[in-house]
Amino acid sequence: MNTEYIKIKNHINGKWLDETNGQYEPLKNPSTGAVIGEVPLSSVQTSQAAVLAAAEAFPAWSATPLPKRMNYIFDMQQAMKDNLEMLAQAIAIDQAKHIAEARGEVGRVIEILQMACSIPAMIQGETVQGIANNINGRIIKAPLGVFCGVAPFNFPALVFGWFIPFAIGSGNTFVYKPSTESPLFMQKMMQLLVDIGLPDGVVNIVHGDRETVEAWYEDDNVAGVCLVGSTPTAKAIAEGCGRGGKKTMLLGGAKNFLVAMEDAPMDLMIENILMSGYGSAGQRCLAVSNIAVVPEIYDEFVERLLAASKDITIGDAMNPDVFMGPVISAKAKERIENYIEIGQNEGATLALDGRNPSVAEGNKNGYFIGPTVFTDVTPCMQIAREEIFGPVLNVMKVGCINGALRMIKNHEMGNGAVIFTQNSYYTEKFINEADVGMVGVNVGICAPHPYLPFGGIKGSLVGNNKVQGKSAVDFFTQNKVATVRVVDPKENNAAPVASSNAAVRSCVAS
Structure with missing residues (x-):
């Protein structure tokens, strides 16, 4: 891989952007200690701009037919297969994971994407027939809007796989903050998402520190926040998101x-x-x-x-x-x-x-x-x-x-x-x-x-939600319940009001 100086950029609404309001810090190769590039510490304004781009992309993306969304997941998987070595070397350079293990990490994400391709089966709703006369109940699993995610340095590819495919496959849009210590994988992966034609704003990348994340807590456009990191950080995010009424999926520390x-x-x-x-x-x-x-x-x-x-x-x-x-x-x-x-x-x-x-x-x-x-x-x-x-x-x-x-x-x-x-x-x-x-x-x-779901208990998991599989789909969707009365247009529209009201009362009581 080319080892020329690496300037990490944000990616917002389909554009690679330099950070103009924040600062940059050096990006180092842990194997040598040498400075190999720089990564932005984005401003609050930049973080908010990424969320706004995701929010503006959400209506069209959530209305995109499910098979078409799945085509992007299939294409994402194929792009990773075709570029496995390039992605693995990106991990080995700035995260300094041994190249063999880096290849294994990318390979595991490809397996996760295979699983994400089964979202159509996991997102199916439920129907209860005959709640009352001509009244049925239905549950649909609907997307919520913009989700934001925070990744640790040690698994830049794996955490991408845990969050983004399930979120966007379910109809949401995403703002992702990689670790400032290992951002190179996501630069390469984001370009692959661009190359497969993923619509602008569906996935946005913003680099930064704590202020970048704290900007999400009170943002009305943010539906939820995901993290893999330390337990103290997970608790801090849980507290901030609790004040703002956000969903959280927070994996903490371990022993x-x-x-x-x-x-x-x-x-x-x-x-x-x-x-x-x-x-x-x-x-x-x-x-x-x-x-x-x-x-x-x-x-x-x-x-x-x-x-x-x-x-x-x-x-x-x-x-x-x-x-x-x-x-x-x-x-x-x-x-x-x-x-x-x-x-x-x-x-x-x-x-x-x-x-x-x-x-x-x-x-x-x-x-x-x-x-x-x-x-x-x-x-x-x-x-x-x-x-x-x-x-x-x-x-x-x-x-x-x-x-x-x-x-x-x-x-x-x-x-x-x-x-x-x-x-x-x-x-x-x-x-x-x-x-x-x-x-x-x-x-x-x-x-x-x-x-299968991935996650611990006690101090290793803040909250209840785990990553991978059906657990991830459940987190990134909401259960929307519909009560439907079926009316035969051939029937007399002047049916007795009392009979109609009784059916409604029976439905509500149940």
Whole structure:
């Protein structure tokens, strides 16, 4: 991919626009620390202009026949297939996700678009016949208007797939704010939407910080706001949208558990932990973080985990021969290193220190943290309670499955948890009792298939709405109820008033 200086632009009402009222901040390549471009911090006025463009596009778009809207979703999917490598490299450059994982992320979005193509089946309404004489009831799923979305840095493509296809496929229009740390994917994706002929204003891109989002709270044109991000940010948006009467779909933070039972398939488990804990440099909402191991295999597990972790190769995200790239920024690197120091001060054993890993000369200024493993961790420690969002694993000894389930239940987050076992009793007990929104058995990352809803519970989900599948269609639509009296034009129009009124009273009472 061309690595010339990248100037990120907003896209409003079909036009690529420079930011004239706001500021710009540098865009960096985390693998090298080099400035590769600039991204706008858009003004409130720019944010409002994007919403207005979406609002003006809504009447015509919502009136567009459903098959024609679906044609755009089909074309969007094909455009992503045709440009998979270009989109993946965009993610690898500014987000520094390893190129193989970036390809996997784009591939998953293509699967999500396949699922979104079934919107016509999911958007079907309901009819109740014979509520009263000649009176029927009908529910239709109608679009609401303009939705706005906020994406995190770590999955610029995936969150696009969770929000935009379902919103516009259901007849809404959209304003999308990518992360200022990884905006390049959406620049490329937006151009593909232009190329397939998506009408102006249906999807708009605005870059910025908190002020860009806060402008939506009191805007009468905004029907709802979506977020994938931290729990504090989700709560702030929920409060702001509550004042403005907006719908919200807000996925927050996570602290995921892996439970290793005495019959765990060890080779498979270690392989999955490496991918889950160190893939994307641990910057995933479903990355394993706390590992609860029963005494029977604890020593063997720690020995195997440390040996495998020491073999992890670290380097430039564009290098296919390395396993793990950098974290997103110097600030993130500093935060993770601070947590490592906190863990030491709390009394945990730093069995493997990932600070100052060895990397190639050209990556010396990149933001690298190597695999880090703590043992002798207890649930009350700060490193076990808070989301570190880096390649740091906490190993705990737990007496039995009940002890592990208590740990999970007592944690304020409830995103995901997995168990490794070959015992069907453990499996069913864990599925039924693990107090999280997503459960996995013998998998390191319990991400549901796009057919199924994605989201946690407790502090990992602010509100009730989850992404993907029918849950997404339900969020982006409203149930409009119609009561219909059928009148035979051949009947005498002078029917007794009392009889007519009785039918109305019967309908209302029901």
